[in-house]
Amino acid sequence: MSHKTVVNIGPFHPLQEEAEFFQLYVDGETVVDMDVRISYNHRGIEKLDESKTFDQVPFVVERVCGICSASHPLAYIQAVEDIAHVDMPERALYLRTIVNELERIHSHMLWVGLAGHFLGYNTVFMWAWKYREPVMDVLEVATGSRVTYANCKIGGVRRDMTDEQLRTIDRSCAELVGPLEMLTNAVLDDPVLHARLKNVGILTPADVKAYGALGPTARGSGVPIDVRRDEPYAAYDRVDWKVITAPGGDVFGKAVVRLLECFEAVKITRQCCDYLLKNPGGEIDAKVEAIPPGEGVGRVEAPRGETFHYVRSDGSNRPTRHKVRAPSFNNVPTFKASCIGLQIPDVAITLASVDPCYSCTERMCTIVDAETHKPMYNFAELVRLSQQKTERMKKEW
């Protein structure tokens, strides 16, 4: 029997902004098994929602996760609308789509930046975040806040957008295409990135089905799951766009999917702005009197995958049960399939490749020796190892 070592990563480490605890069981440099402990971010939102009224819940679920703060409320609202059978005004659907797509652009660019940092490409980190700023500005213009939008309500949206705001959004999106192309080409043409990311952390389509992986994690494996197309909500069936997939299932595929999806998101947003400018005025919400007893399901394609909300109502003004399932809850367990057999320096980027979101999943990492239980590496050192590997490869090229 060879000597197995436990590598603990977390719970607090400098790069993944959130607390989670991974234990990697390593044999030499190779990972043979792994384990995740979450709970650091568990707040008890599902129980909290049972004490709020239907109209208050969106503000709570908005804070399930800050990066999906448009998707979670929308999924909840769609679940409630599934119970109450609300006919939505056209304009509200387009307004919802705009905020959701802007969120997708900012989330994907955030990921590209962090992934660049994990690999030691700090220029990518700085550039991606620099070009992400205009998106945040636009969101602030449109909703009043950079990160928590409070945009949707049951039956429609809370605020209309003026023509001037729509033109600002349209212009900023148009200006984003250049930087996005630059970033995409920088990633796709770099031989070192190819060597670092191709055939690393492979998730097969069979694993995708078994673990129920979602979003870019699934689409990077060539599995075209996208709620926006499969069960169109908001205005996704009224605009022209396509589902992006990449073959291979490796980290590279997931990066490609995310980058190309930004272009699609720009396209969708601009079409929505165009429609709203041509069709000014109109209602932005439908009147909802009471929520009848029943159960409803709401699904939204968040930046990380399908967000699933289940709401049960007993006819009172509060939900009797509200289940929140964020995409990371299904994506995080896929580490067991994708990380085993990897070298330790590749683990950091593979863990990052699903863009895990622990406040969503609800849920720490250092490397510990199995016999003495002493910490050996922390996540910063893992990232350092990862960056050194890139350096080595750069020299080889």
Place this chain on the structure above:
Amino acid sequence: MSEVAVTTTQADVPLTGFVGQVLERLGDSVLEVQKCVQLRGIARIEPARTVEVAEKMLAMPGCRLATATGIEVRDGIDVLYHWIIERSAAGEAAVADQPAGVVITLKVLAARPELALDSIANAVPAANWIEREMHDLLGANFRNHPDMRRLILDDSWPEGVHPLRKDFDQVADRPPLPPNQSPPDVESTNCTKENNKGQVRGTLPTGGRDKK
């Protein structure tokens, strides 16, 4: 026998369209169909046959487990498995009139007092975490689960207290907080030195034991 079971339920909710076909394929494990419309199906299935049904569902093309919801009801805990059938992943073999984005909710009752069900995590890996979560939050027990350790609640949370039960008050019934870490000597840096003792970076694993 299976014909009888299906026809009695048809009296309440007719099995129509694609959702009806899927529920019909589950045969007599379906006890009652509660909803069968274009994109949504809700049915109650026999608790003893949970795993068999889960295997059948996963074998369908394009079908995946979205998640499961646990709800405390009068007779026990209702476990709702939400299955999603995607047209896209089905390929050419897909039924011509199959709508995309079908959500089928299969309800299973874990009856009191055992509150136990067979775990489907061995057949469907996606159910692993969600069953652990339901065990933590609701106290449902899953037989033959591969890894039933605590997932969601913190290390100091007492066993047998389940926050999503209806009789748990989220403010009044909170268990006592975990103990504070031992306070350090504030002015000095002793505490830091103390903690540094335990830290071995990149040394041989036997280093610590040799000292003893």
Place this chain on the structure above:
Amino acid sequence: MALKMWALRKSLWVYHVNTGACNNCDIEVLELLTPRYDIERFGMMLVGSPRHADVLAVTGVCTRQAMPRLQEVYMQTAKPCVVLAVGACACGQGIFTEAYHMGPTVDEAIKAVDPNAIIMYVPGCSPKPEAMIDATVKAMELLKTL
């Protein structure tokens, strides 16, 4: 002590602790590093270990699971240090006050291990990066008076 304080007030190093935040405040803390806000012009930088840090930027509600770890991180931080409670959650648990998995508030958890802790509050959900820069500059001013 005087020498230590002299050295301290020139460049604050920040360690970021998430104790159960929704990620909004965390993105905004990371945002401080990036070209538009560029907090390094004040001599500040985010570091990877609390032992290197002068400022703890704490975000989140302090859940039961995070509480002992937060206290441990605080004890490992070189003293003197300033705690920045970033966001409505860290200031007073905000919207989550009634939820069952809450620990004490961030300031209570830290005062339990160090009654003399310096805690600064940055309110907002989430605070804008400008507010966080303002807070760190105020922290620098405060350290000069110690």
